[in-house]
Amino acid sequence: MRSLWKLTCMEMKLFLRDPAAVFFSLGFPLMVMVLFGSMFGNRPIRDLGGKGFVDRMIPGYTAMVIGTTGLVSLATVVSSYREKGVFRRQLATPLRPPVILAAQVLVHFVMTAAGMAILVVIGELVYGLRLQGSLINVLPAFVLSSLSIFGLGFVLASVMATARSAQTSSMVVYFPMMFLSGSVIPMPLPETVQRYAQVLPLTHVVNLLRGLWEGGAWSAHLKEVGFLAGLLVVCVIVSAKTFRWE
Amino acid sequence: MLRETDMDEEKAKRSERNVAVRVERLRKTYNSVVAADDVSFDVHEAEIFGMVGPNGAGKTTTIECIEGLRRPDSGNIRVFDLDPRRDGYALRARIGVQLQQSALQERIKVWEAMELFASFYSRAADWRALLEQLGLTEKRNAAFESLSGGQRQRLFVALALVNDPELVFFDELTTGLDPHARRAMWELVRGIREKGKTVFLTTHFMEEAERLCDRVAIMDRGRIVALDTPENLIRSLGAENRVVFTVEGPFDPQPLCRLPGVTRVETIGERIVVYGRGDMVVVEVVNALASKRIPFRDLRTEQPNLEDVFLTVTGHEMRD
Numbered sequence: 001m002r003s004l005w006k007l008t009c010m011e012m013k014l015f016l017r018d019p020a021a022v023f024f025s026l027g028f029p030l031m032v033m034v035l036f037g038s039m040f041g042n043r044p045i046r047d048l049g050g051k052g053f054v055d056r057m058i059p060g061y062t063a064m065v066i067g068t069t070g071l072v073s074l075a076t077v078v079s080s081y082r083e084k085g086v087f088r089r090q091l092a093t094p095l096r097p098p099v100i101l102a103a104q105v106l107v108h109f110v111m112t113a114a115g116m117a118i119l120v121v122i123g124e125l126v127y128g129l130r131l132q133g134s135l136i137n138v139l140p141a142f143v144l145s146s147l148s149i150f151g152l153g154f155v156l157a158s159v160m161a162t163a164r165s166a167q168t169s170s171m172v173v174y175f176p177m178m179f180l181s182g183s184v185i186p187m188p189l190p191e192t193v194q195r196y197a198q199v200l201p202l203t204h205v206v207n208l209l210r211g212l213w214e215g216g217a218w219s220a221h222l223k224e225v226g227f228l229a230g231l232l233v234v235c236v237i238v239s240a241k242t243f244r245w246e
Numbered sequence: 247m248l249r250e251t252d253m254d255e256e257k258a259k260r261s262e263r264n265v266a267v268r269v270e271r272l273r274k275t276y277n278s279v280v281a282a283d284d285v286s287f288d289v290h291e292a293e294i295f296g297m298v299g300p301n302g303a304g305k306t307t308t309i310e311c312i313e314g315l316r317r318p319d320s321g322n323i324r325v326f327d328l329d330p331r332r333d334g335y336a337l338r339a340r341i342g343v344q345l346q347q348s349a350l351q352e353r354i355k356v357w358e359a360m361e362l363f364a365s366f367y368s369r370a371a372d373w374r375a376l377l378e379q380l381g382l383t384e385k386r387n388a389a390f391e392s393l394s395g396g397q398r399q400r401l402f403v404a405l406a407l408v409n410d411p412e413l414v415f416f417d418e419l420t421t422g423l424d425p426h427a428r429r430a431m432w433e434l435v436r437g438i439r440e441k442g443k444t445v446f447l448t449t450h451f452m453e454e455a456e457r458l459c460d461r462v463a464i465m466d467r468g469r470i471v472a473l474d475t476p477e478n479l480i481r482s483l484g485a486e487n488r489v490v491f492t493v494e495g496p497f498d499p500q501p502l503c504r505l506p507g508v509t510r511v512e513t514i515g516e517r518i519v520v521y522g523r524g525d526m527v528v529v530e531v532v533n534a535l536a537s538k539r540i541p542f543r544d545l546r547t548e549q550p551n552l553e554d555v556f557l558t559v560t561g562h563e564m565r566d
């Protein structure tokens with residue numbers, strides 16, 4: 001346990017020392033929120049059931065944080081540690097392999113949560129968010145969403161041969177998903193695109209978070225929960241079978 | 247002479263001590279490549295055991311099988327009566343490892359790496375003293391990515407010692423080190439042995455193996471082709487000493503050939519090489535030259551060394 005704590009603290013420091021990781025996980029989603037917020041404000045809109053633009057979009061920006069942190073950053077860090085031999089060196093100590101991976105999951109989870117917290121705090125201060133959903137519902141949805149997307153990141157880190165290809169493929173997966181899932185684009189997408197978007201994990205993340213955040217019930221989101229839980233299970237199995245330490 | 251015998255006895259005594267590592271019939275293949283083939287040897291407690299061999303001989307494979315980092319195809323390995331695959335965690339708590347190839351996180355600082363790795367062990371050495379000993383104190387706040395090759399190497403050696411291990415593995419101990427750092431590293435390794443600990447190292451520097459190691463195994467194409475003290479390995483070669491000097495003008499090798507102990511004389515232009523056995527050959531040659539008033543310069547003697555043994559038992563050509 002002490003090793004896990006020490007390793008996690010160290011990896012957290014290293015994450016914060018990487019300007020690109022910090023910017024994309026914490027800064028960029030905030031920038032997008034402030035940018036759109038300054039354009040559209042957060043006045044109540046009748047079509048949105050009395051909620052404002054920022055209220056509507058904040059679950060999407062949260063999904064963005066989950067995507068950049070969990071998919072791009074996690075896949076990049078894990079595959080580059082493997083490629084450079086950082087894992088090799090750690091495995092030559094009494095460290096248990098699950099501890100090494102758990103530290104990465106923890107760090108990325110904490111950073112994702114921090115990214116969401118920043119959005120909520122700034123959103124509240126600047127735009128006065130009106131969100132009816134209770135934390136007790138939103139948090140488990142956030143945890144499930146994060147873990148499923150992390151799972152996807154691990155699969156990419158496992159099946160890609162090099163750090164470079166893992167990073168590239170994570171972006172190839174992430175960026176289209178970011179636009180098509182409705183996480184940043186405020187207007188409804190065309191019908192056909194929406195249908196295709198149903199296969200994208202991030203779409204389900206956005207829908208689940210948005211639904212619960214706006215006060216919806218879990219029973220209305222069984223499809224999303226099922227999809228994300230299934231994805232998590234599949235990803236864990238696939239990474240367990242394909243993950244290599246070197 | 248007396249000192250030599252003393253040293254041999256000392257080494258013989260050491261070799262009677264307990265066995266720290268026992269490798270029996272180790273075999274490891276990668277697809278079609280046989281990296282280790284029927285490898286058997288013991289490493290004794292409190293000795294410096296060296297392994298040398300050409301690139302691709304199987305040294306890293308062997309050492310990493312012993313550390314429990316690679317799975318042998320077959321064979322038996324015991325380290326302090328532990329099985330590296332079954333009791334890997336217990337084993338790795340007691341050993342120190344410097345890998346030939348590995349890295350740390352780019353932005354981790356030297357002191358952070360030391361503190362982090364120390365936290366992985368229940369027993370820990372004073373890592374600040376280790377940094378001092380390895381000349382890294384000034385670099386303690388430097389990020390790993392900013393270290394030079396030799397500084398990284400020294401940091402990895404420090405990390406290998408952070409748990410005050412009973413047995414430490416150095417895979418290419420001094421690769422990338424400048425001559426000062428290399429000498430300092432030898433002192434450090436001897437210091438480890440003086441504390442009763444065991445060192446297993448690989449090296450490409452024959453001088454290092456000869457001067458530092460109590461016993462040396464020569465590995466070639468996945469097999470151990472020789473294993474003994476450096477002195478015995480050299481002696482077993484049965485090679486002659488050489489006296490080399492330069493003369494000006496014509497030179498008649500005949501009188502030198504008749505000297506006691508001299509086996510043959512080679513003339514390469516102005517350079518003369520006298521081959522012979524026994525320690526008196528030099529004296530005989532110098533006396534003969536002086537009495538015949540033959541002017542000579544640049545006289546030196548060359549003893550056969552581990553490099554000769556290496557070249558003889560592994561063949562000369564480069565391969566992989």
Ligand SMILES: Nc1ncnc2c1ncn2[C@@H]1O[C@H](COP(=O)(O)OP(=O)(O)OP(=O)(O)O)[C@@H](O)[C@H]1O
Nearest residue numbers: 276279281299300301302303304305306307308566
């Ligand atoms: N992970 C691996 N996958 C495939 N082949 C490997 C692997 N590791 C080593 N080999 C092969 O096994 C053989 C022995 O390699 P090894 O690294 O043990 O040699 P070595 O004696 O340490 O060489 P060097 O002096 O160059 O470090 C080589 O032919 C090498 O190509």
Ligand SMILES: [Mg+2]
Nearest residue numbers: 305306307346
């Ligand atoms: Mg090697």
